[in-house]
Structure formats: structure tokens, C-alpha cells
Amino acid sequence: MKYYTQFENKSLADQLIQKALEYKKAPLSDNNLGRGKRIGLLFLNPSLRTRVSTQIAASNLGMESIVLNMDKESWALEMEDGVIMNQGKAEHIRDAAGVLGSYFDILALRAFPSLTNKDEDSEDFILHQFAKHSGLPLISLESAIRHPLQSLADMVTIQEHKQKEKPKVVLTWAPHIKAIPHAVANSFAEWSIGCGHDVTITHPEGYELDERFTQGATIEHDQDKALANADFVYVKNWSAFNEYGKILCTDESWMLNEQKLSQAPNAKVMHCLPVRRNVELSDEILDGPRSLVQHQAKNRVFAAQAALSELLK
Numbered sequence: 001m002k003y004y005t006q007f008e009n010k011s012l013a014d015q016l017i018q019k020a021l022e023y024k025k026a027p028l029s030d031n032n033l034g035r036g037k038r039i040g041l042l043f044l045n046p047s048l049r050t051r052v053s054t055q056i057a058a059s060n061l062g063m064e065s066i067v068l069n070m071d072k073e074s075w076a077l078e079m080e081d082g083v084i085m086n087q088g089k090a091e092h093i094r095d096a097a098g099v100l101g102s103y104f105d106i107l108a109l110r111a112f113p114s115l116t117n118k119d120e121d122s123e124d125f126i127l128h129q130f131a132k133h134s135g136l137p138l139i140s141l142e143s144a145i146r147h148p149l150q151s152l153a154d155m156v157t158i159q160e161h162k163q164k165e166k167p168k169v170v171l172t173w174a175p176h177i178k179a180i181p182h183a184v185a186n187s188f189a190e191w192s193i194g195c196g197h198d199v200t201i202t203h204p205e206g207y208e209l210d211e212r213f214t215q216g217a218t219i220e221h222d223q224d225k226a227l228a229n230a231d232f233v234y235v236k237n238w239s240a241f242n243e244y245g246k247i248l249c250t251d252e253s254w255m256l257n258e259q260k261l262s263q264a265p266n267a268k269v270m271h272c273l274p275v276r277r278n279v280e281l282s283d284e285i286l287d288g289p290r291s292l293v294q295h296q297a298k299n300r301v302f303a304a305q306a307a308l309s310e311l312l313k
């Protein structure tokens with residue numbers, strides 16, 4: 001495997017989930033695999049979990065990792081070809097990625113969408129520029145359209161907590177104060193459908209996700225109906241996709257709380273974090289027995305370790 005950027009197929013997903021569970025039991029079982037190798041973790045946006053969990057994963061595999069917060073500590077990058085660079089951006093992606101390609105064995109990149117240029121975001125332009133001009137194997141640390149390490153950790157968490165072979169998994173839109181990317185929702189849908197779960201997506205009218213990610217899911221605009229008998233409820237805000245990057249709904253009644261789960265007594269609740277408490281999700285759920293958010297965050301280490309081990313092979 002050269003790129004870990006998206007869901008590929010169920011058999012690879014199952015293999016990665018198993019590998020992550022093995023690493024969770026014995027984190028240092030492959031601590032020679034990455035010996036002498038170096039990974040560059042490049043962040044164009046903030047991070048808590050992804051940064052730390054991927055560094056721990058690399059360390060568990062005997063690899064050195066170097067973090068570069070490119071949004072704050074590096075030169076502003078020009079991504080477009082053929083530009084006359086007489087404005088604010090000091091370095092071209094061709095030059096920067098070429099240099100980084102010579103320093104590292106693997107690159108990992110976080111690059112959120114602009115939420116203004118739908119075409120460039122939809123084709124994951126920045127991720128592809130880094131891949132092309134560095135020539136290195138690449139791991140996505142959340143791109144414009146996907147967050148595959150989060151999704152793998154989410155699948156591991158579902159695998160650990162599911163009570164039936166094909167659980168009912170509900171992805172529900174939640175309110176937020178800002179326009180938020182689609183990556184987590186897209187990726188969660190892509191992986192959960194791909195892993196064979198019974199997936200329902202619920203959101204207000206106008207919040208349809210890119211259909212590339214939702215084929216095979218039931219779309220239900222009535223949140224109460226969608227939540228009935230759910231085994232897992234994944235709470236997430238995203239901005240509109242069709243009216244790209246817009247906030248169309250501020251209806252606070254979409255926030256998930258205990259009362260909304262009265263028809264889903266066994267439902268476990270998931271969120272990738274960071275979460276806006278009492279905007280997206282109530283304190284009572286986050287601090288109660290239904291919440292899996294800390295399990296998800298812990299599993300980020302083993303998901304990253306499983307993905308990295310595939311790239312090192």
C-alpha cells in the first residue's frame with residue numbers, strides 16, 4: 001500500500017481493524033518495523049488527537065516522527081501551477097513537497113477544505129499536490145473530503161462494542177456555530193456502509209452529503225424516526241454540500257440528548273471530538289454510560305499504527 005487516504009474494500013478494512021485490535025493488546029509487538037524510518041506529520045490546520053496519536057503510533061513501531069505545523073511555522077504555500085508569485089505566498093508546493101520528500105520516508109498530511117472552492121475541495125487538490133510532488137507514501141490526517149484514520153478508529157470501536165453482526169448505525173447531523181467540513185461525515189458513511197453496517201443518515205433538508213459517500217445508506221429527514229432502535233449514533237455537524245459551505249439550519253432541536261434516545265435504549269453515542277458541548281451533544285450523554293468518545297479517541301493510536309504498518313510493509 002502506498003497511500004492511506006480512503007476506504008478501499010471490506011477485506012482490507014477488516015484486516016486493518018484486526019491489526020489495530022492486536023496492537024491494542026500488544027502495542028510494542030512490531031517495534032522494529034519502522035526502525036531507521038522517519039515520518040513527517042504536516043499540519044495545515046489545528047489538531048489534538050490526530051497529531052499525538054499518530055506520533056505515539058510511529059513511536060510504537062520504532063519510527064521517528066517530526067511534526068511541522070505548516071500553518072504557523074512554515075512559509076505560506078502557493079498551490080496553483082504557473083502563478084506569478086508576487087503576492088503573499090512565499091513558497092510553491094512543488095519546491096516544498098520536493099524538499100520534504102527528500103527528508104522523509106512517509107508523509108502524513110492534514111489539509112482541511114476551503115469550503116469556498118467546491119471543485120478543488122471535492123478532488124482533494126492539496127492532498128494530491130503533496131502526493132505528486134513529494135513522491136512519497138502518504139497518510140491522510142484529514143483531507144478536504146475524508147478522515148480515514150478517524151473512521152478506522154470508529155470501526156474498531158464499533159467492532160468492540162457491537163452486540164449483533166449488522167448493527168443499526170445512525171449518522172445524525174447536529175447544530176454548530178461554524179461552517180464545518182464534510183470529511184468526518186463522508187468518511188464515516190463510506191467506512192460504515194463499506195463494513196456492512198445498516199446505515200441511516202439523518203439531517204435537515206439541504207444538508208445532503210456528496211452522493212459518492214452515501215450510496216447504500218437510508219436517508220431519513222425525521223431525526224426521531226431515524227434514531228429508533230439505533231445501536232450506534234454518530235453525532236456530527238457539517239455545512240451544506242450543495243449550497244457549498246453554507247449554514248442553512250440553526251435549529252437547536254437537532255442537538256442529541258437523552259430524551260431523543262428514548263426509542264433507542266441500547267444506543268451507544270459516538271463523536272470524533274472536539275465536540276461543542278450542549279450545542280451538538282448534551283453533557284448528560286457525553287458524561288454518561290452511552291458515550292464511546294473516549295474509546296474512539298484511544299483507538300486512534302492503534303488505527304494509526306495499523307495503517308502505518310501497512311505502509312511500512
Ligand SMILES: NCCC[C@H](NC(=O)CCC(=O)O)C(=O)O
Pocket residue numbers: 142178180181182183184272273274276
Ligand atoms: N478532526 C476532527 C474534526 C475537525 C473539524 N472540527 C472543527 O473544525 C471544529 C471547530 C470548532 O468547533 O470550532 C471537523 O469537524 O471536520
Ligand SMILES: NC(=O)OP(=O)(O)O
Pocket residue numbers: 046047048049050051142150272273274
Ligand atoms: N478527531 C480528530 O481528528 O481530532 P483532532 O482534530 O484533534 O486531531
